[in-house]
Amino acid sequence: VRDFAQTGTSWTFQGVAAPAKSSEASDAHALRVTPARANAAGSAFATSKQLVGGGFVAEFAFAITTPANVEVPCEGVDHAPATCSRRGGDGLAFVIQNADGRALGGGGGQIGYGGIVNCVAVEFDTFHDAHSRDPYHNHVAVMTRGAKAPALATHDAAIGTSVTVPNLSDGERHVVRVVYDPDFVPEDASHKSFRGGAYLLDLMRDYKHGLGTMKVFIDDLADPVLTVPINLAAFMDLDNGRAWVGFTAATGRSMQNHDVQSFSFRERVGGGFVPGVAVA
Structure with a gap:
């Protein structure tokens, strides 16, 4: 997908998510998951479920911007007022x-996915939330x-x-x-x-499956910047190996534009990968 305004019914938008011009010089439309507006949340999922349990490769480009006219409160990581x-x-x-194909979680530090049941999220977090035990204001x-x-x-719920x-x-x-392989190397x-968080032990209680990455x-x-042990088929309740894939984002008192500029998804079939039906 390179123009989210021309994908017909292949994407389902919730909250504030909507196509938006990629730039003034381009006619293509990015997916603006949230605009730079306070206390907003949005989601967009491919309408057709994708085969994820057997492995996949997802590739996308994003840009996160804060418009010059938006006032951003001073963040607490750096306590020196002058800097x-x-x-x-x-x-x-x-x-x-x-x-749910129309799923949308909470705003602010929940980044639009907090509250969704039966999910795995790869978060690109840009704000330090001490109560969420964020390690830093810029992390994955x-x-x-x-x-x-x-x-x-x-x-507390991080695998890595x-x-x-x-x-x-x-x-x-x-x-x-993002590459998922159900076979561990x-x-x-x-x-x-490679990281393996303590919460992984809770997920693996009475565990009888192998782990992938x-x-x-x-x-x-x-x-890779991050490699984690995981088994989607064991940690999630999939639909014959399938699930919805997409994006969420959120703002709180601080705000940004969260734009996805392109997206492709390839399912693993046998020894190779083929394009997903909804996001070719």
């Missing part, structure tokens, strides 16, 4: 969920509470987190690749990006 970092919020998430994390509990954008990422809200175009555990790449598509 405090003024960043918008709260972030964007790539979400796999099998709750894979979050889930399994098939039954509503998701929470708190790092990385702060070794580019500045996500610098207004530049960032290219992301032992060498992945020794990669510098999910890798997140940003800009450098050869070297």
Whole structure:
């Protein structure tokens, strides 16, 4: 997808999410998951469920911008008033969920996915929420509470987190690749990006399945910034291996434009990958 205004009925928008001009110089429309407006939340999911349980590759580009005329409160990470970092919020998430094709979670620090049952979210968090135990105001994390509990954008529910990422809200175009492989490769555990949060132990209680990996790449598509152990078929209640895929975002007192500029999804079939039916 490169023009979200010409995708017909292949996407379902909720909240404030809607197509928006990518730039004044282009006729193409990005997906604006939230505009730079306080206390807003939006979601957009491909209307047709995609095959996720057997593995997939999702690629997308996003830009997170704070317009010059938007007043942003001083963030608490840097406490020196003269040098405090003024960043918008709260972030964007790539979400796999099998709750509802029109699902939308909470605003602010919940980044639009908090509250959705039966989901896994890859969050691109741009605001430091101390009560969510965010490690830093600029980070990526894979979050889930399994098939039954509503998701929470708190790092008590993080499988893995990385702060070794580019500045996500610098207004530049960032290219992301998310790769899920249900088969674990032992060498992945020794990669510098490998993380396994304590919450993983709760998910694996009475666990009888093998683990795969999910890798997140940003800009450098050869070297992941985050690799986590996960099994979507075990941690989620899928529909014959399928679920909805899409994006959520939210703002609170701080605000940003959260724009997805392109998106592609390839399902793993046998030994290769084929385009997903709804997002070719």
